[in-house]
Amino acid sequence: MTPLLSVRNLSVSFATPRGVARAVDDVSFDLLPGETLALVGESGCGKTVTALSLLKLIPEPPGRTDPRSRVEYAGTNVLALGGEALRQVRGGQIAMVFQEPTTSLNPVLTVGSQIAETVRAHRETDRAGARERAVGMMRLAGIPEPEERYGSYPHQLSGGLKQRIMIAIALSCEPRILIADEPTTALDVTIQAQIIELLSDLRKRLGLAVLLISHDLGLVAGIADRVAVMYAGRIVEEATTADLFARPRHPYTEGLLQAAPRVDRPQAALAAIPGSVPSATAWPSGCRFHPRCPHAWDRCIREEPGLLQAGATRSSRCWLVVEPERRRPATTAVTGTA
Amino acid sequence: MSAPAQSPRVSTDILVEIDRLVKEFPVERGLLATRDVLRAVNDVSLALRRGEILGLVGESGSGKTTLGRCAIRLIQPTDGRVMFEGTDLATLSARDLRRFRRRMQLVFQDPSGSLNPRMKVGDAVREPIEVHDIARGSRARARVAELFGEVGLDPSYVDRYPHELSGGQRQRVGIARALSVEPQFVVLDEPVSALDVSVQAQVLNLLSDLRRRHALTYLFVAHDLAVVRHVADRVAVMYLGRIMELADASVLYQRPSHPYTRALLSAAPVPDPTAKRERIVLSGDPPSPVHPPSGCPFHTRCFHPRKDARCVEERPELRPITAGQSTACHYADQW
Ligand SMILES: Nc1ncnc2c1ncn2[C@@H]1O[C@H](COP(=O)(O)OP(=O)(O)OP(=O)(O)O)[C@@H](O)[C@H]1O
Ligand SMILES: Nc1ncnc2c1ncn2[C@@H]1O[C@H](COP(=O)(O)OP(=O)(O)OP(=O)(O)O)[C@@H](O)[C@H]1O
Ligand code: SF4
Ligand code: SF4
Ligand SMILES: [Mg+2]
Numbered sequence A: 001m002t003p004l005l006s007v008r009n010l011s012v013s014f015a016t017p018r019g020v021a022r023a024v025d026d027v028s029f030d031l032l033p034g035e036t037l038a039l040v041g042e043s044g045c046g047k048t049v050t051a052l053s054l055l056k057l058i059p060e061p062p063g064r065t066d067p068r069s070r071v072e073y074a075g076t077n078v079l080a081l082g083g084e085a086l087r088q089v090r091g092g093q094i095a096m097v098f099q100e101p102t103t104s105l106n107p108v109l110t111v112g113s114q115i116a117e118t119v120r121a122h123r124e125t126d127r128a129g130a131r132e133r134a135v136g137m138m139r140l141a142g143i144p145e146p147e148e149r150y151g152s153y154p155h156q157l158s159g160g161l162k163q164r165i166m167i168a169i170a171l172s173c174e175p176r177i178l179i180a181d182e183p184t185t186a187l188d189v190t191i192q193a194q195i196i197e198l199l200s201d202l203r204k205r206l207g208l209a210v211l212l213i214s215h216d217l218g219l220v221a222g223i224a225d226r227v228a229v230m231y232a233g234r235i236v237e238e239a240t241t242a243d244l245f246a247r248p249r250h251p252y253t254e255g256l257l258q259a260a261p262r263v264d265r266p267q268a269a270l271a272a273i274p275g276s277v278p279s280a281t282a283w284p285s286g287c288r289f290h291p292r293c294p295h296a297w298d299r300c301i302r303e304e305p306g307l308l309q310a311g312a313t314r315s316s317r318c319w320l321v322v323e324p325e326r327r328r329p330a331t332t333a334v335t336g337t338a
Numbered sequence B: 001m002s003a004p005a006q007s008p009r010v011s012t013d014i015l016v017e018i019d020r021l022v023k024e025f026p027v028e029r030g031l032l033a034t035r036d037v038l039r040a041v042n043d044v045s046l047a048l049r050r051g052e053i054l055g056l057v058g059e060s061g062s063g064k065t066t067l068g069r070c071a072i073r074l075i076q077p078t079d080g081r082v083m084f085e086g087t088d089l090a091t092l093s094a095r096d097l098r099r100f101r102r103r104m105q106l107v108f109q110d111p112s113g114s115l116n117p118r119m120k121v122g123d124a125v126r127e128p129i130e131v132h133d134i135a136r137g138s139r140a141r142a143r144v145a146e147l148f149g150e151v152g153l154d155p156s157y158v159d160r161y162p163h164e165l166s167g168g169q170r171q172r173v174g175i176a177r178a179l180s181v182e183p184q185f186v187v188l189d190e191p192v193s194a195l196d197v198s199v200q201a202q203v204l205n206l207l208s209d210l211r212r213r214h215a216l217t218y219l220f221v222a223h224d225l226a227v228v229r230h231v232a233d234r235v236a237v238m239y240l241g242r243i244m245e246l247a248d249a250s251v252l253y254q255r256p257s258h259p260y261t262r263a264l265l266s267a268a269p270v271p272d273p274t275a276k277r278e279r280i281v282l283s284g285d286p287p288s289p290v291h292p293p294s295g296c297p298f299h300t301r302c303f304h305p306r307k308d309a310r311c312v313e314e315r316p317e318l319r320p321i322t323a324g325q326s327t328a329c330h331y332a333d334q335w
């Protein structure tokens, strides 16, 4: 299948007082039509910067997108677009939903008018038509009594309803791609379940391709077709959801899975990953995971592995792919120091 | 470390007894500033056994933090009592309360919010040691170094400021500070919620080790049911200021009996795409605690097939369902 969106060699850095933060470093991936691709990883790994840069939303300065970076959509490089052409892609073809609905909504406008405004920005329609469409989008996003809620202000709605409004805004121009950055992280678990159900339902009905960004492997397991794991500004493993969870091939992915407590079964011990994610201004030499990796040997410290093919449809940025005999036997739970 | 239901140190001996506790907050509404009352904690009774970890779960606004703060009398309940080793905390003079306070400590969610940004973290841990006259000068400093070792921090970090540490390291400082006065009872309010998974596991393992080494009793507040399953001996589930279900962890996670507990468990993500699980998606939002529903507080979102008019009229009391399990639902045993 031809990809809908192709990201190639995306690198984004920031000038900071402590030096250059290489937030996203040479990231490449494809998003296929109708699929849900998850981008997972811990705080500071570069997930949000990746998402924002796909739509040229990184403030420059302090940010800087490497000129070799490409984001191919419908035969054009989005990163080379500007003005009206860029505006038509943003929100029209590729829409985005963020973690904090509160900060993305205008507090002094009614939620309905904010949806109608997006509709009018992207298609020829009169006021009444935009309103009608906005109400329809609210219904699609599962908002009860949409006509009544049209005139509500953001502060009058719960977090879950606000996130549904954000989804209604995002979908109002019939985008082909939805980028959702931690869309449920700020919500309670029962509301999270509602939003996730809504997203998978919409994706099926509208044939949307979704780039789902999350730190939660559990959430991803339930809805993604494929998963790309990020660590320290790089994609370190990519596989179908089934393969990734059945048999992770990168020690970081493996570590994340062993460190996560499970609600569905008793567990004797949690294997913590020692240490923490390093600072983006000083990534470790060689493999960026080596200071925390139980298998690291001298090659890992000297030389960074590429994203190595580890099967027909998967890859892992780890020397163990070519030197599997270096793998150390599983150790028992590490209490680990910070 | 593991969290067996019958941990050897958990006894039937009660350390903290919370009895019919109520905490109200005044709320002002609208232009006329009409005064309403919000019952954040509504008639809660709970007994913490010496040496146990009692998990307190529930969604945002259900009253977990308020209950935890009342339990160590950081805030004063509106009604009801808290007994610590048989002593009613309300009857204590300010001086005696100060003496008791040393035995009950709090660890916050956001370690940076609870640490003074201009104080070196070593001093932050030393401060309570000196305030409570446990040690002074070089002996206090030696104690700080010992505590740092115990929570897995390099003792050279005593001279760092909070912003020079990672989130996990700051949480270790918060734990060292709470332990510095040798408490018996620690309220942990979302102690790992701000941490990444890999670091969260480090801190959870540390908390379990410390409880074993020092025979501590924890009230462990969290919204993450997987985390609670991992650490707790018993679990209380709160909704709108009330306890919906209280059970041994092994029972609660295998045979939840309150519809709300079932919904929470089914909504908690599991990192396994092949896991076969019951899918319950509750409709609607939780009601406002200022105007809680009549009868059963959960009736507006309940999906129990037996739900009926009685649920709207009559509030179910927390009652024993099976051994080690109490539930506030009329039909908890009629699934
Ligand atoms: N405007 C900025 N200026 C400087 N550094 C930045 C800026 N935005 C992001 N960074 C840095 O880039 C790195 C990646 O950040 P990003 O927000 O993409 O992480 P993330 O994976 O989304 O994390 P989280 O899970 O916490 O949202 C971090 O080290 C961050 O500090
Ligand atoms: N000082 C206060 N004044 C007024 N209302 C308060 C105060 N503290 C808490 N509340 C209210 O009491 C209720 C319970 O709050 P509490 O913080 O105990 O909930 P929680 O279960 O800890 O939630 P979270 O998971 O969000 O931390 C909420 O509705 C909250 O808004
Ligand atoms: S390359 Fe080496 S250090 Fe990096 S993840 Fe693989 S084994 Fe570990
Ligand atoms: S008492 Fe009724 S409404 Fe309440 S939880 Fe039980 S069945 Fe549901
Ligand atoms: Mg982010």
Ligand SMILES: [Mg+2]
Binding pocket: B064, B065, B066
């Ligand atoms: Mg709280």
